[in-house]
Amino acid sequence: MLKFTDERLGNLLGLLKRRGILAPAFEIHGGAKGLYEYGPIGGRLLRNLSNQWVEHFTSLGDIVEISSPTVTPYAVLEASGHVGEFTDSTVTCIECHAISRADHLLAEELNPDNLTSSQLSTIFLDNPPECPECGSTKWSEVTTTNLMFNTNLGIASSAKPAFLRPETAQGMFTSFSSIYRHFREKLPFGAMQVGKGYRNEISPRQGMIRLREFNMAEIEYFIDPNIPKYERDFESNHKIMMVPEDGEEREYTIAEALEKGIVKHAVVGFFLAETVSFLIDIGIDLSLLRLRQHQTNEMAHYAQDCWDVELFGSYGWIECVGVAHRGCFDLEAHEKATNQRLRAWRDFSEPKEVSKKGWTIDGSRAGPAFRQHSPAVKTYVESLPEETEFPQVYHIGKEELLIAEEHVKRIDIKNTINGEWFLPHVVEPAFGLDRIMWHIIDHAYFQQEKEGSAYHSLRLSNLVTPMNCAVFPLFDKDGMGEMAKTIHKSLNKLSNFSSFYDASGSIGRRYARADEIGIPFCITIDHQSLDDESVTIRYRDSGEQERLSIGKLEAFLR
RNA sequence: GCGAAAGUAGUGUAGUGGUUAUCACCGGGCGUUGCCAACGCCUGAACCCGGGUUCGAGUCCCGGCUUUCGCACCA
Helix, strand or coil: CCCCCHHHHHHHHHHHHHCCCEEECCHHHCCCCCCEEECHHHHHHHHHHHHHHHHHHHCCCCEEECCCCCEEEHHHHHHCCHHHHCEEEEEEECCCCCEEEHHHHCCHHHCHHHCCHHHHHHHHHHCCCCCCCCCCCCECCCEEEECCCEEEECCHHHCEEEEECCCCHHHHHHCHHHHHHHCCCCCCEEEEEEEEEECCCCCCCCCCCCCCEEEEEEEEEEECCCCCCCCCCCCCCCCEEEECCCCCCEEECHHHHHHCCCCCCHHHHHHHHHHHHHHHHCCCCHHHEEEEECCCCCCCCCCCEEEEEEEEECCEEEEEEEEEECCCHHHHHHHHHHCCCCCEEEEEEEEEEEEEEEEEECHHHHHHHHHHHHHHHHHHHHHCCCCCCCCEEEEECCEEEEECHHHEEEEEEEEEEEEEEECCEEEEEEEEHHHHHHHHHHHHEEEEEECCEEEEEECCCCCCCCCCEEEEECCCCCCHHHHHHHHHHHHHCCCCCCEEECCCCCHHHHHHHHHHCCCCEEEEECHHHHHHCEEEEEECCCCCEEEEEHHHHHHHHC
């Protein structure tokens, strides 16, 4: 069992920065809070993580990947509710002018997330907490601040307000119609997107846990609300720690949780199961994972069942994935704002016949005849039963209008209604890739004592490891260097495979360098290799070695 | 940024100020055929947005937005 201490965290952060994995961004200019950069090793890790994510969820068969812009017009995020709702409550310290998040300064049992800013203001007057910067207890009014980055599309007078997107989801909702058509107009189906999101967090903290620019991966999975139970097969017999809304923390399999009604919706359960198996595949420790159900009062108002996948690491339990049943909120919101239909069609089991017989006006005759009374005449005529005979007298105010046969015509409309349009519901699994990345690394990091000094290794999953193997010549002489380079080059050419070449320093030092960045195998070319075309394979996690002929290398590494 | 033109189903389009807005391809269902845009029946889908004129606006006027094309700018 891993022990997450401050000392370990410090060592790990040092390693990440030293080895080009992860570091605060723009440090030579003094850095910028909430922005991190991935280096040469970290960049590959992130790429592998996002590829694995796409691969895992597209292989379910009914989810497609799209890509929409990060710069998003005002109207889109106004419709989605972000302009009005995507806010934090802030207070300013009157002594030192530091701005803090109001809810973070208050004790948790007050449940500050659910209070209005005036309720919060009252608390800050009656029971002021200390300013974390200067210790003062004088506070300004609590105000709400929108967390989206403002920008403009266009310049000067042609500028139109826009935001950097706070989530990728809206792009999937706004292109619903084209995805619906792609799926031959049949539910269920999903769309996914991997990309950057931006939130102007008031106080980015905890390393890279709360970022202002971050990588997210989201799925919007659309379902018919009339189908009460989607039968979905999933392989997940794992016992998973769950913290239900108002129950005890306990281990269940997803199937058990569904049976007991703890997980309320089958599709939510399905994605929780898929999410957990994905996380295990990429190296998350199941014993450091739990599923936490949102309290009813904590859920966004549109959500019907909402679970967080929380991972435990150096910063405690951190929400890394959310799986939310969002009902039809988003599609409905965009539909209202745009008057576009964002619906799916469902046939009735029996077509319905609707007929209307009666009268209406002949506009080309009645219009000129009745002029401004024409709309009233039309309403009147259409209210008459079909057996009415003309002429008819119609009183409007003091006037008396004679409606002749030439002013009207019969209508005889028969319609068959075969089905109806409905708003699909959506289940949204949303992954914070940077947070998952952090926990992959945090769970993979092992430090040991080796001959008195600290020895670090990242036991990364082979699915995400930034370098698949390392090739070392035992000595860079007698042709070993050339042989190693040849092997390195041919392995590096394999697709989705990268080999790391290192010829400097002692062999032990090179193994250590490889372990630090999570390379699973080191291939060493020694004197014997020159004679019999065999090499040494050395395993990262056990340190054990075996010999293998060069011809079998490729098959072995795959 | 300047100038011009155009915005009607998913696509391409028709539409004298007055029907339930035309047609084709397209999409969905069923049938037939059985292997690379076949056929038949049923069915789904649109007047860019906002004002104005009018009894009545897809149609006329004004404004906005978007697109296309020139010119300018930028890469």
